[in-house]
Amino acid sequence: MMTKPYGKPGDVTELVSSLGWMEEDLSSQDGDRTPEIGGRYRISGGSRSPMELGSEDMEEEEEDEEEEAGLDGEKAPKRRGPKKKKMTKARLERFRARRIKANARERSRMHGLNDALDNLRRVMPCYSKTQKLSKIETLRLARNYIWALSEVLESGQSPESHGFVEMLCKGLSQPTSNLVAGCLQLGSSPMLLNKMDEKCGGPGTGVVGGQQAHPLSYPSPGLPSPPYGSLEASHLLHLKGLKGTTYENPSPNECSNGTPPYDGPLTPPLSISGNFALKPEPSPHDTERNFTPHSALTAHYLSSHHYPPSSMGGLQGPQSHTLFPASRYELPLDMAFESFTPSHLVTSQMGTIYSE
DNA sequence: TAGGCCATCTGGTCCT
DNA sequence: AGGACCAGATGGCCTA
Numbered sequence: 388m389m390t391k392p393y394g395k396p397g398d399v400t401e402l403v404s405s406l407g408w409m410e411e412d413l414s415s416q417d418g419d420r421t422p423e424i425g426g427r428y429r430i431s432g433g434s435r436s437p438m439e440l441g442s443e444d445m446e447e448e449e450e451d452e453e454e455e456a457g458l459d460g461e462k463a464p465k466r467r468g469p470k471k472k473k474m475t476k477a478r479l480e481r482f483r484a485r486r487i488k489a490n491a492r493e494r495s496r497m498h499g500l501n502d503a504l505d506n507l508r509r510v511m512p513c514y515s516k517t518q519k520l521s522k523i524e525t526l527r528l529a530r531n532y533i534w535a536l537s538e539v540l541e542s543g544q545s546p547e548s549h550g551f552v553e554m555l556c557k558g559l560s561q562p563t564s565n566l567v568a569g570c571l572q573l574g575s576s577p578m579l580l581n582k583m584d585e586k587c588g589g590p591g592t593g594v595v596g597g598q599q600a601h602p603l604s605y606p607s608p609g610l611p612s613p614p615y616g617s618l619e620a621s622h623l624l625h626l627k628g629l630k631g632t633t634y635e636n637p638s639p640n641e642c643s644n645g646t647p648p649y650d651g652p653l654t655p656p657l658s659i660s661g662n663f664a665l666k667p668e669p670s671p672h673d674t675e676r677n678f679t680p681h682s683a684l685t686a687h688y689l690s691s692h693h694y695p696p697s698s699m700g701g702l703q704g705p706q707s708h709t710l711f712p713a714s715r716y717e718l719p720l721d722m723a724f725e726s727f728t729p730s731h732l733v734t735s736q737m738g739t740i741y742s743e
Numbered sequence: 744t745a746g747g748c749c750a751t752c753t754g755g756t757c758c759t
Numbered sequence: 760a761g762g763a764c765c766a767g768a769t770g771g772c773c774t775a
């Protein structure tokens with residue numbers, strides 16, 4: 388996949404040529420994601436670019452000559468801090484090489500972050516490959532989703548209730564709220580559509596998590612038409628069918644849809660849906676923290692194990708001894724959004740999920 | 744065209 | 760020294 392080229396002004400080629408750089412094939416640093424324009428690497432051309440600063444000193448061949456403050460003027464204010472060493476050619480080259488490597492790492496890091504966000508999007512109540520939630524909306528919805536699910540567990544509120552939808556939509560933008568509301572209204576009037584073609588199980592199978600999924604879609608009046616308003620069926624199905632569901636967790640890689648499998652350690656919220664509970668005994672696979680988008684299974688598990696709501700704050704179940712430090716799992720998603728105080732339910736569950 | 748969102752570059756800070 | 764992480768800056772793309 389080739390991402391869009393950098394939109395930055397300034398072509399490093401000039402700088403490279405001025406330095407005597409060979410045109411490097413930078414693709415080795417970042418795979419196919421290396422941005423190129425016309426085969427040339429582009430970098431920012433900010434006014435403070437060290438490249439430009441350095442280029443002025445390039446003529447200097449003296450090695451590491453210290454600048455004498457006051458050489459250029461008796462009134463010149465003395466600079467504080469470490470004296471800047473002159474950018475010799477060698478130093479400049481090292482600097483650039485470092486910078487390019489750092490840029491590649493940073494790109495890679497951000498791609499990883501985006502991949503994680505994509506994984507998060509996939510477990511949201513409404514997921515569309517074509518109309519992605521923005522990053523901020525994804526986080527907001529995730530927070531609300533956790534909150535709403537905890538309410539389902541704690542108060543027995545129906546996931547089909549108006550309140551559930553309201554919780555999900557709290558603080559979301561209008562379009563996202565419409566999307567979520569539209570998706571969840573499906574719960575009472577599902578329509579069969581082979582939406583699962585783009586989900587797990589391949590075209591027509593509709594198999595999600597070992598169950599026969601009922602692909603849902605929502606042609607909501609006044610709402611953006613699908614796929615904007617498409618629904619990840621498994622969520623609602625599990626929300627609706629918390630009782631008596633036999634669940635076999637598929638491999639995390641089974642739901643790839645052509646996207647890279649998610650094989651890294653899961654962040655706690657994502658792991659709500661892991662097969663944490665149905666295998667009391669740690670298996671060799673437990674360390675992989677299998678992941679499937681069926682968050683409501685947590686509810687299923689907890690309810691089937693008769694965890695009273697009162698115990699959620701200090702989980703008294705068989706695995707309560709494995710609770711993780713609360714500080715680590717206290718929903719950082721809250722962040723700068725409006726005040727949000729979910730029960731400790733989810734936090735407590737995390738300890739269970741991750742018991743090893 | 745303004746505003747939202749995004750990808751990227753960059754320099755600073757902290758840590759190993 | 761080098762990597763991870765972060766926040767600010769910048770510019771492109773898209774949509775209302």
